[in-house]
Amino acid sequence: xxxxxxxxxxxxxxxxxxxxxxxxxxxxxxxxxxxxxxxxxxxxxxxxxxxxxxxxxxxxxxxxxxxxxxxxxxxxxxxxxxxxxxxxxxxxxxxxxxxxxxxxxxxxxxxxxxxxxxxxxxxxxxxxxxxxxxxxxxxxxxxxxxxxxxxxxxxxxxxxxxxxxxxxxxxxxxxxxxxxxxxxxxxxxxxxxxxxxxxxxxxxxxxxxxxxxxxxxxxxxxxxxxxxxxxxxxxxxxxxxxxxxxxxxxxxxxxxxxxxxxxxxxxxxxxxxxxxxxxxxxxxxxxxxxxxxxxxxxxxxxxxxxxxxxxxxxxxxxxxxxxxxxxxxxxxxxxxxxxxxxxxxxxxxxxxxxxxxxxxxxxxxxxxxxxxxxxxxxxxxxxxxxxxxxxxxxxxxxxxxxxxxxxxxxxxxxxxxxxxxxxxxxxxxxxxxxxxxxxxxxxxxx
Ligand code: S3P
Numbered sequence: 262x263x264x265x266x267x268x269x270x271x272x273x274x275x276x277x278x279x280x281x282x283x284x285x286x287x288x289x290x291x292x293x294x295x296x297x298x299x300x301x302x303x304x305x306x307x308x309x310x311x312x313x314x315x316x317x318x319x320x321x322x323x324x325x326x327x328x329x330x331x332x333x334x335x336x337x338x339x340x341x342x343x344x345x346x347x348x349x350x351x352x353x354x355x356x357x358x359x360x361x362x363x364x365x366x367x368x369x370x371x372x373x374x375x376x377x378x379x380x381x382x383x384x385x386x387x388x389x390x391x392x393x394x395x396x397x398x399x400x401x402x403x404x405x406x407x408x409x410x411x412x413x414x415x416x417x418x419x420x421x422x423x424x425x426x427x428x429x430x431x432x433x434x435x436x437x438x439x440x441x442x443x444x445x446x447x448x449x450x451x452x453x454x455x456x457x458x459x460x461x462x463x464x465x466x467x468x469x470x471x472x473x474x475x476x477x478x479x480x481x482x483x484x485x486x487x488x489x490x491x492x493x494x495x496x497x498x499x500x501x502x503x504x505x506x507x508x509x510x511x512x513x514x515x516x517x518x519x520x521x522x523x524x525x526x527x528x529x530x531x532x533x534x535x536x537x538x539x540x541x542x543x544x545x546x547x548x549x550x551x552x553x554x555x556x557x558x559x560x561x562x563x564x565x566x567x568x569x570x571x572x573x574x575x576x577x578x579x580x581x582x583x584x585x586x587x588x589x590x591x592x593x594x595x596x597x598x599x600x601x602x603x604x605x606x607x608x609x610x611x612x613x614x615x616x617x618x619x620x621x622x623x624x625x626x627x628x629x630x631x632x633x634x635x636x637x638x639x640x641x642x643x644x645x646x647x648x649x650x651x652x653x654x655x656x657x658x659x660x661x662x663x664x665x666x667x668x669x670x671x672x673x674x675x676x677x678x679x680x681x682x683x684x685x686x687x688x689x690x691x692x693x694x695x696x697x698x699x700x701x702x703x704x705x706x707x
Contacts, residue, residue, distance in 0.1 A: 288697070292319055356382065358376075410423075474558065518674060571602040594663075596643060597667050
């Protein structure tokens with residue numbers, strides 16, 4: 262509905278296998294961290310400088326929303342300047358403000374925490390995929406804080422948010438979701454007093470780590486994370502590290518394709534994001550972490566990945582419970598890895614996958630079966646017994662970037678040619694994915 266870059270869903274990509282990958286690469290700036298840096302910078306008093314902002318369409322959607330709220334930005338030399346106007350600086354040139362989060366759940370769920378405190382009405386919508394994703398998880402806490410929100414069919418976008426003076430709350434989120442946690446913390450910056458939030462299992466903690474860089478104190482007692490409002494944010498210079506969730510496709514490919522070895526530079530190694538690496542190590546991959554540094558509370562570094570074959574534990578490897586939020590975005594890739602691993606891998610407690618950019622459990626099942634693989638479906642996960650011989654096929658990504666990338670990597674393991682329909686959707690988080698992949702493939706189909 263807004264005039265912003267949309268991801269075209271027309272092209273398909275072809276990948277040939279079986280093959281080996283080798284080389285050194287870096288990946289675009291972390292998507293989760295970029296959204297947060299843009300949102301916090303927009304609320305700071307003055308200009309913040311962000312290096313390495315994600316090149317993905319999701320993060321462009323956040324910037325587009327901010328510009329429609331009167332925030333100006335400049336881009337040049339790999340640096341993004343965001344001219345924050347302070348906590349009361351947003352304005353709507355038309356009333357209500359009309360915002361488009363495109364494909365981005367993070368944009369919609371996090372910015373809603375800020376919109377809930379504005380003295381005007383906003384309508385925020387998204388594409389067909391986002392319109393299917395539930396928003397009651399943020400509507401509930403924001404209503405408890407006093408916001409007035411109307412959603413289609415009680416939970417779905419578009420959301421009409423009538424901003425108000427918010428009150429602080431203590432909120433125990435029923436889901437382990439960093440988007441929900443961040444939405445409540447952002448709203449808490451506007452509310453009088455202390456806003457506290459906790460979740461059943463820890464999710465990615467980028468908001469908590471970044472707030473101090475913008476001058477906001479964050480308290481953590483046991484599982485509770487809290488901020489004191491009304492807050493004032495200072496502008497910051499922030500460098501966004503490479504996205505672990507983008508690096509994951511290559512790390513997993515190097516671990517599962519025999520004879521492969523990769524080095525991935527300048528990637529975020531925040532422990533709330535690296536569980537896939539730990540699982541790959543548990544399966545026998547060799548992963549070295551070097552050049553470690555801490556920037557803005559985030560641990561970053563280089564990883565080198567290789568393996569002599571992957572093997573599950575005797576009796577099978579079960580992945581469930583508190584590790585799930587720490588590799589939720591990597592589960593499509595892990596499913597592909599499981600097909601190339603000796604033994605059984607079972608993933609449970611991952612029902613959240615059904616409400617991502619697509620029903621990812623459904624897509625994983627369909628794509629693995631289309632490649633001739635075997636997989637057992639559960640309501641909250643799947644199980645795969647490997648190793649399996651996959652053969653190339655035509656796969657529908659359903660416009661889901663992580664499905665497209667995970668099954669492009671599957672195509673490297675499969676014999677023959679694999680075609681990924683709607684492959685352009687990779688631009689949501691990693692527009693350079695296929696260009697990078699081309700530089701790493703060293704041998705063609707046997
Ligand atoms: C994100 C949190 C996760 C993740 C998404 C990005 C974030 O979603 O799947 O890709 O940036 O906070 P949930 O909060 O819904 O678990």
